[in-house]
Amino acid sequence: MTLSSTAAFTGRFLPCDATRAEPRRPRCPRVRCCRALPECFDGERLETPSSSSGSSSSSSWDGSSYRGPYGRRAFLASTAPLLLSLGASSRSLNSNASPEYAPEGETDLTSIVRAELRKVLSKAKAAGALRLAFHDAGTFDMNDNTGGMNGSIILELDRPENAGLNRSVKALGKAKSELDKVQDSVSWADLIAAAGSEAVALCGGPFIPVQFGRVDASSPDPEGKLPEETLGAADLKKSFSEKGFTTQELVVLSGAHTLGGKGFGSPVIFDNAYYKVLLERPWAAAPPTGPSSMSTMIGIQSDHALVEDTECLRWINIYAADQERFFDDFKKAYIKLVNTGASWRDA
Numbered sequence: 001m002t003l004s005s006t007a008a009f010t011g012r013f014l015p016c017d018a019t020r021a022e023p024r025r026p027r028c029p030r031v032r033c034c035r036a037l038p039e040c041f042d043g044e045r046l047e048t049p050s051s052s053s054g055s056s057s058s059s060s061w062d063g064s065s066y067r068g069p070y071g072r073r074a075f076l077a078s079t080a081p082l083l084l085s086l087g088a089s090s091r092s093l094n095s096n097a098s099p100e101y102a103p104e105g106e107t108d109l110t111s112i113v114r115a116e117l118r119k120v121l122s123k124a125k126a127a128g129a130l131r132l133a134f135h136d137a138g139t140f141d142m143n144d145n146t147g148g149m150n151g152s153i154i155l156e157l158d159r160p161e162n163a164g165l166n167r168s169v170k171a172l173g174k175a176k177s178e179l180d181k182v183q184d185s186v187s188w189a190d191l192i193a194a195a196g197s198e199a200v201a202l203c204g205g206p207f208i209p210v211q212f213g214r215v216d217a218s219s220p221d222p223e224g225k226l227p228e229e230t231l232g233a234a235d236l237k238k239s240f241s242e243k244g245f246t247t248q249e250l251v252v253l254s255g256a257h258t259l260g261g262k263g264f265g266s267p268v269i270f271d272n273a274y275y276k277v278l279l280e281r282p283w284a285a286a287p288p289t290g291p292s293s294m295s296t297m298i299g300i301q302s303d304h305a306l307v308e309d310t311e312c313l314r315w316i317n318i319y320a321a322d323q324e325r326f327f328d329d330f331k332k333a334y335i336k337l338v339n340t341g342a343s344w345r346d347a
């Protein structure tokens with residue numbers, strides 16, 4: 001039995017884009033590929049109208065009886081301890097495997113990692129895990145080709161914008177120690193990317209497949225690359241555009257703020273409440289207002305800015321009206337986010 005170091009899933013059990021038996025896409029010639037350009041990224045451009053709402057697969061998790069979206073995942077999760085012990089004799093990772101597919105019947109590293117993640121994540125920890133993924137990947141800058149999904153967040157926890165993320169890293173660290181006991185192929189970047197995906201699924205959002213094989217950076221990314229919360233819409237668009245993301249992707253990824261305590265519905269349910277609340281503009285409510293009123297505490301300045309921008313508002317309206325569309329587009333944008341700026345083991 002071999003573990004596939006880079007395979008995300010077999011094509012047999014994911015009813016998503018990854019199941020299509022397409023030939024492997026040509027590799028981007030750049031050593032440090034941003035995977036954000038059309039020729040690098042295999043996802044459709046998000047501006048393309050969603051082909052089918054049925055292509056997104058939402059999973060439910062009640063905290064105790066999670067079965068995952070598909071039976072095989074559930075089987076793998078339940079047999080993970082066995083697979084982990086077998087993994088000790090499976091150090092020869094299959095580096096020839098396609099990043100997109102594992103050969104049929106091969107043990108799936110991703111399932112093992114996800115099983116470990118499910119032991120350390122809870123709904124209460126989901127928001128932190130998803131934010132962690134953005135703070136690792138969101139440092140990418142196309143201008144100087146620095147930053148991105150490279151695990152360097154581990155070296156940047158003392159930065160003010162990363163306040164509180166040490167708790168998420170500590171939780172994921174437990175999973176990493178367990179995984180490190182049986183094989184050495186899971187980088188921090190991979191683990192954080194998978195943790196953000198698990199966090200979304202845990203809270204009822206779409207199931208997002210994550211490709212493995214990222215290499216961790218050995219030094220911190222340049223400072224000041226994450227967008228500040230005080231930015232207006234124009235600067236947010238510019239910031240995201242410098243990371244290779246469109247305005248639509250800015251709006252759909254900002255929907256992650258549906259998790260956490262900023263007042264966009266339940267803090268532990270991943271849904272389209274973010275957009276519905278944005279349209280209500282509760283922070284602009286009539287008196288009583290004031291610095292401590294509940295309505296002024298909803299969202300952060302960058303959230304408020306999005307709804308005042310015509311282009312962003314168009315997408316906010318779409319996602320407020322159509323949760324499946326939000327899930328589908330979020331899934332694609334998240335995959336792009338966690339591939340942004342990554343260096344790959346087999347590149």
Ligand code: HEM
Binds near residue numbers: 130236256257
């Ligand atoms: C558009 C630019 C963004 C800005 C300026 C921004 C800024 C912030 C700020 C200031 C917080 C509050 C942190 C706190 O409570 O101390 C926050 C929370 C959060 N952010 Fe963002 N963010 C942005 C985009 C994103 C993206 C793209 C994602 C993920 C895809 C994300 C995920 C989260 C999550 C899940 C939380 C809640 C964390 C928690 O409650 O523990 N954010 N963000």
